[in-house]
Amino acid sequence: MNNYIEKNILPLVTKPITYLGNEVNSVHKTPNKDMIRFAFAFPDTYEVGMSHLGMKILYGLLNEEKDIWCERVFAPWVDMEEQLINNDLTLYGLESMMPLNEYDFVGFTLQYEMSFSNILNMLKLSHIALAAADRKEGDPFVIAGGPCAYNPEPLADFIDLFVIGEGEEVILKIMEAYRQWKKASGKRTDFLKTVAGIEGVYVPSLYKVSYDEATGVIVSFLPIVDEAPKTIHKQFIDDLDSSYFPEKIVVSYIETVHDRVSFEIFRGCGRGCRFCQAGMIYRPTREKTVPTIQSKIRALIEATGYDEVSLSSLSTGDYSEIETLIKNLVEEYEDQKVSISLPSLRIDSLSIDMLEEIQKVRKAGLTLAPEAGTQRMRDVINKGVTEENLLDTVRTAFEKGWGHVKLYFMIGLPGETYEDIEGIADLGQKTVDEYMKIDKELRNKSLKVVLSASSFVPKAFTPFQWMGQNTREEFKNKQRHLKASIKDRKISYSWHDSGVSFLEAVFARGDRRLGKVLKRAHEKGCRFDGWGEYFDIEKWTEAFAETGIDPDFYALRNRGYDEILPWDFIDTGVKKSFLKAEAIKAQEALTTPYCPEKCSNCGIMEFKEGWQCHV
C-alpha cells in the first residue's frame, strides 16, 4: 500500500510529506504479533497537531515500552480525504501506514470542542464503527483524553474509555491491563470493566443517565456495574521534576504552528481567573527545577536542531525562578543563535525587561491579555491586573521601541454592561496616549494597536459553569457597539464569529444526548469546524432540529446551583462548593488572592494524600 499511496495519491495532494511519517526522530519498530499497536490521533491537521506538547510526551513515553509501537495520525486535509475515499483506502497511521482499524488502540486527544466532528470523520475514514456499542471483538479500543475530557459526555456514544487528568501514569496502567487481558483472551466488555477500576479511567457505557421529562435536566447519573466507580478522580503527577519528558521529539519537515522546542516549565496556575478552565483543572501548581529544565532543553536542541525554545506553561512569568532561568538560557544560547520565547506572560513591567533580555535584536509584536475593559469587570473575572499595570507595561514597551501592541479581550462575560464594552475601546485609546507621550526620537516610528475580542464561552469546572452564554444577537450588538466606540485610526479591531462560540458553548457543557446531534452533523458533512472556510452553522442548525435537541438548553440557560451537571461525576480536586463561592464573589466583584499569597482552600490540598501546595 505504501508504494501505491506514495506514487499515485500523494503527488495529488497538498503537503504530501505530512502523510509519510518519516520525520527526524519518528519512531519505527519491527512489529510482531504481541506488539501493542497504538495510534495517537490528533483530530486536526498535521500543522496544528504537531505543535501539541501532550502528543510528544505520550508518543515518547509509549515508545519507551519495547512491546508498544505508538504512531501518529492527524485529520487528513479535505483533498487527502477525497483521495482516500475515491481510492477506497483506509486512513492509516503515519509511521507504518497500517490501516487504523487494525490497531489495538486509537487514542484521540481532545484539545477543543470544535474538533469533535473531526473525530467522527476520522473514525469513518478508518472504517471503525462510530458508536462504541457497535464495535466488535477485534476492533480497536477508541480512547480519549485531554482538557475536553473533563466534560466527556458529548462524546460518550463514540469513545470506549476516557482518561481524566494527566495521562502519563494512567496510560501505562491501561497498557498493562491490556497485556493481561490479551493473554487471558478476554472479551471486549471484560477489558472495559477491568480498566473502569483504574483511577482516572471513565468508561461511559458503564453508566446510566436519567433525565427529568419536563425540564430535561439530569436527575441521576449512576454506574450500572460494580466495577465502575461513582466518582472519577482526575489524575495528576506529584513530582513533575522527575516525571517523564522525551529527550527526542519528532521534527516536522513543514512549518508547523509552533515550530520550535516547546518545553513545559510548570503545570497548573494559582491565579484563579474565573473564566479559565485550564487554571482550575490543572491544579495544583507544580514546577520543574532550573537544572532539569536546562539539561532537558540542551538534549532536545541537540536531538532536533531547532533554533528556538519556548518556555511553556499557563503563565510563564509566574515561574518562581523565571529571571535566573532566562539569564542562564540566554547565556548558554546567545552564541548558538538559539532564541528563547515566552508565551503566556502576564502584564507587568518585569515581563518587558525579560522580553528585552531575550529579544535583543527583533522587536516582534507585543501581545497582552487584559481580558476585560474595566476594573470592575476584571475583578468579576478575578484577573488580578489593573489599568495601571497595563499602562506601565505598554509605556515601558514603547520606550524600548515596540510599536505593535495587541490586546486580547472577551465580551459576553457575566454581568457585563455597555460601559464595560466601552472600557475596551478606552483602554485602546489610553494605550495610544501612552505612545504619544513618548519622545518622538525614542519611540517606534509607527504604532498599531489591535483590539481583539472573542466571545466568552462558559466552561465546565469554572466558577462560571452555571452561567448562560450571551445570545448571538447580544454578541453582535456588543461587537457593533465596541466598533463604534473606537475613535482613533491607529486602533484596529478584530473579533470572532459568534456562531462558532455558540457551538463551543453547547459542547463544552453538553451531555450525552448531544451524541445524536454530532452524528447527524457528521452525516451532513461537518468537519474542520474550527476552520472558518469549513464551518457551516446551517448544517449544525439542521442537525439540532432534526434530532429534536435544543442547543439553547446547553448554551444559553442559566443553571441552578443544585442542578446535577453532566460532569459532576468527575472530581478535579477543586470543590464544587469553592466554584460556587467564587461565582457568588464574582457577582459582587470581589477578588480572590493568588495562591502563593493566601490559600483560598479550593480543595486540591485535601484531594490527594500527602500533597502540599507551595512547599
Add this chain to the structure above:
Amino acid sequence: MSKIQYRFKRSTALRFLSHLDQQRLFQRAFRRANINIEYSHGFNPHPRMSFALAMSVGLTSDWEYGEVIVTGELDCNDFMTRMNAVLPNGLEIISAKVCDEGTPSLSSLLEKSYYSLKVKLVPEINFERTNQIIKSYLELPVINIQKRNKKGKMVEKDIRPFIESISVNQEDDKNDPINVKMTLVYIEQQCVKPELVLESVNNLNGAIFIIDPTIECHRHKLLLKADF
C-alpha cells in the same frame, strides 16, 4: 570561517520536500551535527547557506549542490561524516570541498541538467509515434511558450535554446510509463522546467503525454562550468 560546497542526492523518501522545507532541514541538520554556521549581519540574521538550485516538490536527484559558510576550520571529510550521521533517510552528502572565499556562487556556474522522466502516454498514442514527434519537435528552430512573468503578465518565451536533447525509451513492460531523457541547458542561470517542455510538445501536437503531478521526475546529473 570557511566556505564548503557539497554535492548531495535526494531520493524518494524525501522527494516531497519544498525548497523551504529543505532549507530548514539542512539548517537543523547543521545544528544537530554540531557544525556552527555563519549568520548574515543585520536586523534579521540569516544562516549563510544556499543551494545551486531550488528543487521542485516531487523531484528526486542524484546530483545537487549546496554551499554553507561555517565558522572556523572544518575538514570536508569530517563535514560529510557528521552530516550523513544526522541527515534523515532520503538525503545524503556525496562529496564536499572547502573552497576559497572568492569562489563564485554555485548558481552562477550552472551549465546543464540531465533529467529522466517517467510519463504515461495518452491511450491513442504509441511509442513509435511519440518518437517521431520528438524528432520533429527538436527540428523546430523556435519553440514559443506562454509563460507568466514575475509581474504576473503572460509573455511569450522561446524555450528552444534551453533544450539540448530529448530521447524517449520504452520500458520492458509496454504498459509502464515511458522514459523521457532530457538534457537542458542553463543560459544566464535560466532554464526551462522539463514538465513545461512536455507540455509544449502536447501543445504543438495535440495530447501525447499525460501531464499531471504523478509524473516522476529525476535528475541524473547537474553539470557546472567549473570542476567540482
